[in-house]
Structure formats: structure tokens, C-alpha cells
Amino acid sequence: MTPSSDAIEAQANANATPLVWPKPPATERVRYLRSVHGPDDWGISHSWLRRLADALSGNGKDVFMRPSAVVERSGVLTVADPGAQAVWILDQPNDSYQRVSQVGPLTLVSPVALAQGPGESVFVADTVLNQVFQLDRTGKLLRTISSQGLERPAALAWDDTAHRLFVLDSKKHRVTVFDGNGALLRHLGGSGGDNAQFNHPTHMALDAGTKAGNLLITDAMNFRIQSLSPEGKFLWQFGKNGNGTGDLASPKGVASDSAGHVYVVDALFDAVQIFDRQGQLLLAFGEHGTARGQFTLPRGIFIASDDKVYVADAYNQRVQVFLGAVASRPVTKESLK
Template sequence: FIGEEGDFVAPVGMAFDNNEERLYVVDTRGHKVVVFDRAGHKLFSFGKRGDERGEFYYPVTVRVSRGDTVYVVDSFHFAVQAFSPDGTFLFSFGPIKAGGSKMARPRDIAIDSEDHLYITDANRNHVQVWSSQGKLLMTFGEFGSAPGEFRLPAGICILNDTIYVADSINRRVQLFRYLGSGGRKNVEEHS
């Protein structure tokens, strides 16, 4: 086992940082991220329940970029928060307190080869694509059952610029291809 009694309330998401050789584990009901070394020894944790930047309200998943930025999907703040590998808050996008969020129910995050962030939004039934600095670039998908449409998109991962989206209610995984050549950023349905 990794961790000791009391380290977690409800661990739900995790990511490994190969550069730092650390495992980041999101504890959704503990409102924190717990960090372990490769051998499974606890190094530290960061975050707590709260409404300020760097604090969480039911975080659900974590990903680490090639540049070692730690991105945490903070579900009930309708935001993604970015941290350094040691847990220092860097920035966030999607409001922590303010209204008018671009995210209604962020569920998962993936990072492509150009460090764009792909975030599934279960309530809006689409995938949002953000720059690594928190600028919304585009969305794709909408409510429905046809190819390219979603009903409760949940998990997402990217391998070799193929985007895999778990489409929960439609009981399928959809594939999309990232087209990033020539400075034009686009996503198309994978055939």
C-alpha cells in the first residue's frame, strides 16, 4: 500500500511525474493533493478545503505537464488550478469565487504534445481545450448521441495526439485526432 492511515479520506485521481519521480494523489473529500516518492513514502501534501486560490472544493483529478506544472481539476470551484512540483500555487482558470464560469462540471484533464489542456465538462457535454497558461482556445462536442456528440463525457486521455473521450451515457469511447500543423489548431473526429 501507498500511504498510511490518515493520509487519505477519499483518493480518486493520480498522476506520476517522471521528471521529479513523484506520485500526486488527489483526495477529493480531504480537499488536498498528497505527494509520494517513487518508493511510496509520503513527501508532503498541499491544499485544504476553502474558497481561495490554492484551496480546493472536491478536487477530482491531477495531471503533470512535461514542464512539471501540476494541474488539479477542482470540481466544485469549476476550475483548474496550477501548481509547481512542490505544491506552490501558480495560477488558476475558471473562477474560484466569481460567477460566469466557463466550466460547469469539469471531470478530467489530459495534455497533448503541445501542452494544450483538454478538460471534459460533464454538464456542458463537451471538451474544452485550453492553453497551458489558462486561455480557452476552443471546445468540441455537444449534447447528443451522434459521432462527435456526448452525453456525460467523463475520462479523457491522449496518446500520440489521438484524443480518447469516455462518453458515459452513450456507453462508448470516442476517438479524435489533434491537427496542430501549420499553426492551425483543430480537432477532428477520428475515423
């Protein structure tokens, strides 16, 4: 019987010194859980049919090449991997996985972004094909969104309540909104440095700290995080360029936990910074390197409903998993004094 991913996680942690932030004797706020390099690390066995197919094809062990985005739901870990030109769907409950490189008649070239869709589906954006694909749990193509003038779809967000898909177009400096059937509804933003304008935005997520379907957007070359309503109304922003703690030097993935803390991946710092909604830095974790809790040019971040934090550690060829601030102990400005 194949051990569950949680069982593997528990065993790994039992055999290693706990890695937490901030360091003892301060109160723990974030805890490292595990690293996932491929199906084996997610508790998925290799059937004799897959082993035979791999042997005949000359394929070695399946591992991520350059993961850029990740989502997780009910034990299914989905990873966008432009290095492998594929999307990985690691289905632990069904002890199976798919390395999806074909979507209908097309071959993926640069799948960089993901969003959980309705039911068990997932949306994938390819920045070379300039298309968004909706896949089912097995990797089968359900829908293609490609005819609305997308030039570089770099990030995705799905509002399951309103049935809206938000596509961040980095080249056009805007968000394009589609309904659940893929019909164009509106565009949000535009090029510039004012509120609700963008300069090469790169990442986006729904704000889990509210129930209003608001967006968190990494406005990369304006060195800030912006929050917009689903209709494009500016709500708030924080951030500035710099090389100090709390600055946004090379901001990438953004996400929020259930308490509204905003997590921002920074590829220059090789770290994740946690802010409150006024932009006050609460905690940073990670540093450059290859060991547990270290990063090399990290990209995407995803926070699951249980407040576990998944970081696409691109050039370490892995996804790292952490117990976030809410699930561990709430982070507040006062609690870190």
C-alpha cells in the same frame, strides 16, 4: 491474423464522413477517429479458450459499463470502469485483454482513476476502498498504497522523472505526494477558495506543456483549473461558473497536449473545451448525444505522446478517440479568427 487497432481505425474512417472541428470550410483542428466499447473495437480477437470460458460462465460480449478514466501506451489501452467494478487492460500488441476485478485479496468496488506508472505499470485508485494499486501489464498487483489516510482518492498523476506519485484526495481537498516506493512525502493544498486551495477537486494530470512536473487540477466546486508546482506552489488558474461557452459549469477531466493547450471535459456541456494557458477559449468540440463525437456525461481525458485524445464517454459506455490540435493543426487564438 488480427488487424491492428490502427488498421481498424483507418478502415472505419474510410467508410464514414470525416467529423472535424471546426466545421468546414474552416481549417480542421480536431478530428474524430474512433469509438472503443470493449476489446473487439481495439482489434483484439477472442481465443477459443476465452470463448469457451465465456460460454460456460454465461458471459456475453465484453463491453465497458461506465468508463471514467483512460490511459494509452504503445497500443495498450487501460480503462477504469466503476460501472463494471473493474479495470480493463486491452493489450493489442499481444492480442490479449484482462478485465481486472481482483487486486490481491481485495475486490475492486469503484475504480475511477488511472495514471501510467514506471515501466509498463499503471496506477489505479478506488474511491470506496480508499486505496491506490499499482498493476503490471497483465493486471497483476505490484504494490498497494493505503496507509496514509486517504479518504477519497479521485485522481492520480505519476512523474516518471522524479519518481513521484500524486494522489488527489477529493474529500480532504488536497494532493498527497508519495515516492516511488509508496512512502508519504508531503501534502499539497487544502480546503478553501484561495490560490493553491481546493473545493472538492476531482481530476488531475501532469502538465505536458512543461518539463517541470507541474500539475493541472480540476478544482470542481471552485469552477476552475489550477496549476501547481510539484512542491505545491501556485502557478496559475483560470475558469468561472456559468453556462456559456468558455465557462466551467461541471468540469471533469483535464489534460494538456505537447504544445501546452489545456483540454477540459465538461459534463454539463457534454463537450471538451480547449484553452490556452491564460484561460482563453480556443475551441470546443462535442455536444450531448450518442453519435460520433457526441457525449453523455463524459468524465476523464488522456492525451497520449502522439497527441491523440482519449475521452471516457461514461454514459455512452465507450472511449472516444480524437486527433488533437497539435497532431492535426496547431490551435492558436489567431488561427481561429
